[in-house]
Ligand SMILES: Nc1ncnc2c1ncn2[C@@H]1O[C@H](COP(=O)(O)OP(=O)(O)OP(=O)(O)O)[C@@H](O)[C@H]1O
């Protein structure tokens with residue numbers, strides 16, 4: 014469904030994508046794993062055309078996203094849903110109006126139908142009854158689940174989830190994982206999940222892509238990733254501080270840096 | 275060294291031309307969306323409430339005291355020439371032609387302008403603007419355009435309100451406190467005021483409304499996506515719009531009178 018070829022992108026000196034090539038298949042769940050700051054959110058934003066790539070191409074249903082006009086992008090996004098990392102709820106609207114927003118903008122439905130649809134989605138994320146609260150009255154995890162409900166309210170064919178389970182307690186995380194799986198297995202929603210939660214990732218993924226400071230260091234099924242002998246992959250999935258992936262962002266040796274004063 | 279500073283100047287010039295160009299496109303797009311259907315009446319009502327209604331109290335207080343102090347000072351000056359009777363005219367002319375539009379615009383820039391920049395900046399750093407784009411809504415159309423159009427509508431209305439309150443403030447001091455004849459306060463005012471005075475005050479108010487909204491929305495929209503970015507954008511927006519109000523006021527005055 015999506016094919017990325019030789020994608021490059023940087024914010025000034027920080028490279029967020031270095032010659033990235035990969036593809037996301039229809040009706041599959043692809044999980045992008047990677048440490049903090051490795052460019053996962055930026056990659057998602059480029060796929061949906063919110064961020065311009067420096068070079069390379071991103072093909073979505075046969076169209077090159079990097080070359081689409083604004084109008085064509087808006088058209089393309091009608092098939093997409095996105096859960097932003099910070100949920101991106103409109104803080105001037107209550108929960109109901111937040112979720113109803115895309116419906117009211119693009120469909121002419123009666124308020125009664127909208128109400129029913131929202132009840133269904135809120136039930137799916139376990140938050141029925143919070144309709145009249147404001148986003149500032151929700152906890153981080155609840156905000157995330159409302160963001161998820163809003164992302165799927167238009168029944169998109171493809172959903173991008175930016176860290177859907179981070180900041181959630183294990184039970185809510187389990188519910189969200191099951192929801193992502195159900196949407197995919199029962200309704201065939203193509204899913205792209207960004208995460209650094211290895212357990213969840215290996216559980217729900219059909220395919221895993223590991224991103225490391227803008228570079229793809231491994232791609233494969235969860236089994237392949239689990240059995241990988243690549244030291245970088247082993248270090249990443251075991252979460253070991255020692256290995257080829259440095260914990261610190263600085264290239265300088267810590268001792269040398271200390272001695273410099 | 276010299277070539278260095280020349281490149282530096284060149285680059286500075288180039289980037290300010292670029293900023294001017296981009297902000298021009300930004301404004302043109304917002305104005306285009308404002309007149310193209312669908313007209314977002316709910317959004318316009320929300321912004322009218324925020325930029326207009328909520329500015330009324332502060333405009334009332336500012337106007338009242340401006341009118342009062344103007345009457346006090348004017349009385350002192352005019353009495354030196356024995357022409358206290360002209361006080362009403364003096365107050366009305368300086369309010370309608372000059373102080374009304376300018377002070378009203380400065381108050382709106384400080385109250386609503388800063389809030390506009392902060393709101394847009396926060397929507398940017400919390401991904402609310404990208405979220406709108408994901409839902410197929412252009413943020414310039416939905417968020418920015420109503421703010422600009424409402425600011426252009428609200429400023430003349432607020433200025434008219436300011437003028438009336440200030441003239442009333444002058445009346446309190448001039449007539450009730452200093453004992454000027456009520457008939458001469460209002461009578462001479464009506465006789466000497468021309469339509470042109472009112473019309474030029476109106477043009478000023480319109481221009482300031484556009485100016486505040488343009489500067490404050492553009493700075494918010496292009497703010498660095500960090501908390502410091504948004505807070506410095508807010509300060510810059512207020513400073514820049516206040517200074518431009520005073521500069522544009524001079525230009526307009528020299529053209530209109
Ligand atoms: N708007 C921006 N301007 C400049 N630099 C940015 C911007 N957004 C992100 N970056 C930088 O780009 C790099 C990648 O950011 P990104 O948000 O894509 O990482 P991430 O993989 O999603 O990290 P996390 O897991 O912490 O969310 C980071 O080093 C970040 O500092």
Ligand SMILES: [Mg+2]
Nearest residue numbers: 053054055098
């Ligand atoms: Mg991220």
